[in-house]
Amino acid sequence: MKTIWIVGAKGRVGKALMRLLDERQYKLFETDIDDVDITDQESVNSYMRITRPDVVINCAGLTDVKRCEMYPDEAYHVNALGARNLAIEVDAYEAKLIQLSTDDVFGSGLTAVWSEFDHTAPRSVYGKSKYAGEQLVSSLCRKYTIIRSSWVYGIGKDYVSRVLDAAEKGGELRVSASEISSPTSAAELARAIRVFIERDLYGVYHVTGTGRCTRFEFAKTILEYAGKSDRLTLLSREAAEDLRPMYSVLNNMMLRLDHVYEPMHWKEALREYFDELEGAER
Ligand SMILES: NC(=O)c1ccc[n+]([C@@H]2O[C@H](COP(=O)([O-])OP(=O)(O)OC[C@H]3O[C@@H](n4cnc5c(N)ncnc54)[C@H](OP(=O)(O)O)[C@@H]3O)[C@@H](O)[C@H]2O)c1
Structure with missing residues (x-):
C-alpha cells in the first residue's frame, strides 16, 4: 500500500484528492498550514521522517494573485x-513529488495554445513565484512531476461559488468577455494526479479541461447548470490585460504523448460537478 502525503489538503485540489483517493488503497496523510507550514524546513523534515510517504502532492500555495502582488x-x-x-526532503527519502503549478507561468500576446515545451515568461508575482517553485523542484528532486492547470474550481471558495453568490444577491454582474482559458474541475485534476501516483512519469505536464471559453461564457454556463439564469444579469466587459494573461489556453500535449489521462470537455466536467453538488444536498 502506497503512503501519500497531501500538502495543502484544505484547498480546492487537496479536498478533491481527499474525496477521490480510497483509504483502502492508500495510506493517506493530509496536512494544511496549521499542521505543517511548508515554509518551515524543520517541520517538513520531521513530518517526512515520521510518515515516510512514497508520494508527496504539493497542493499548498499562496494562490490569490492580488495578495501575491501586495506581499511578494x-x-x-x-x-x-x-x-x-x-x-529537498522528498529527494532525501527517495520519494516522488507531485507539484501543482499554473498557466500563469506563461506570458501574454499569443493566441496559440501553450504546450509544456513552450517558453515561459511569467509577469505577475504569483506566476513568477510559482515558476521559481517549478525550477527549485526540478533542480533539487530526482523524481518529480509538475502539473500546470488553469481556472480550477472545486469544493470551497472559487469562481463557481462567486457567480452563485452573486446570483443569490441578484442584480447584475460584469464579466470579462475577452479573457479566455480552459476551466478545470478539481475532481478531474485529482483523477489525473491519481494516474501520476501510480505511474513513473516525470517532468512537466499540463492538465486542463478540454475546450476553451471566455469568462463570460463560463459564468453563463454556471448559471445555466445551476438553474439560476434568471437570477443574475451578466454584462460583458472588455477587460484590459493586467496580472493574468488574457489568452491562456494550455495544450495537454504530454498527457496525450504519455497516454496518461483524457480530461473531459470543460462543460461536461462542470455538469458533473453540479450533479455531484445536487447529490450531496439530497
Ligand atoms: N485555483 C486555480 O485556479 C489554480 C489554477 C492553476 C493552478 N493552481 C495551483 O494548484 C494548487 C492548488 O490550488 P487550489 O486552488 O487548491 O489552492 P487553494 O484552494 O488556495 O489551497 C491552497 C492551500 O494551501 C494552504 N497553504 C497556504 N500557505 C501554506 C503553507 N505555508 N504551508 C502549508 N499550506 C499552506 C492554504 O491555506 P490558507 O487558505 O489558510 O492560506 C490552502 O488551504 C496551487 O499550487 C495553485 O497554484 C490553482
Whole structure:
C-alpha cells in the first residue's frame, strides 16, 4: 500500500484528492498550514521522517494573485521556498513529488495554445513565484512531476461559488468577455494526479479541461447548470490585460504523448460537478 502525503489538503485540489483517493488503497496523510507550514524546513523534515510517504502532492500555495502582488515576500516564501523545502526532503527519502503549478507561468500576446515545451515568461508575482517553485523542484528532486492547470474550481471558495453568490444577491454582474482559458474541475485534476501516483512519469505536464471559453461564457454556463439564469444579469466587459494573461489556453500535449489521462470537455466536467453538488444536498 502506497503512503501519500497531501500538502495543502484544505484547498480546492487537496479536498478533491481527499474525496477521490480510497483509504483502502492508500495510506493517506493530509496536512494544511496549521499542521505543517511548508515554509518551515524543520517541520517538513520531521513530518517526512515520521510518515515516510512514497508520494508527496504539493497542493499548498499562496494562490490569490492580488495578495501575491501586495506581499511578494510571502508569495515567494510559500510558492518557491515551500516547494524547495518539500523537494529537498522528498529527494532525501527517495520519494516522488507531485507539484501543482499554473498557466500563469506563461506570458501574454499569443493566441496559440501553450504546450509544456513552450517558453515561459511569467509577469505577475504569483506566476513568477510559482515558476521559481517549478525550477527549485526540478533542480533539487530526482523524481518529480509538475502539473500546470488553469481556472480550477472545486469544493470551497472559487469562481463557481462567486457567480452563485452573486446570483443569490441578484442584480447584475460584469464579466470579462475577452479573457479566455480552459476551466478545470478539481475532481478531474485529482483523477489525473491519481494516474501520476501510480505511474513513473516525470517532468512537466499540463492538465486542463478540454475546450476553451471566455469568462463570460463560463459564468453563463454556471448559471445555466445551476438553474439560476434568471437570477443574475451578466454584462460583458472588455477587460484590459493586467496580472493574468488574457489568452491562456494550455495544450495537454504530454498527457496525450504519455497516454496518461483524457480530461473531459470543460462543460461536461462542470455538469458533473453540479450533479455531484445536487447529490450531496439530497
Ligand atoms: N485555483 C486555480 O485556479 C489554480 C489554477 C492553476 C493552478 N493552481 C495551483 O494548484 C494548487 C492548488 O490550488 P487550489 O486552488 O487548491 O489552492 P487553494 O484552494 O488556495 O489551497 C491552497 C492551500 O494551501 C494552504 N497553504 C497556504 N500557505 C501554506 C503553507 N505555508 N504551508 C502549508 N499550506 C499552506 C492554504 O491555506 P490558507 O487558505 O489558510 O492560506 C490552502 O488551504 C496551487 O499550487 C495553485 O497554484 C490553482
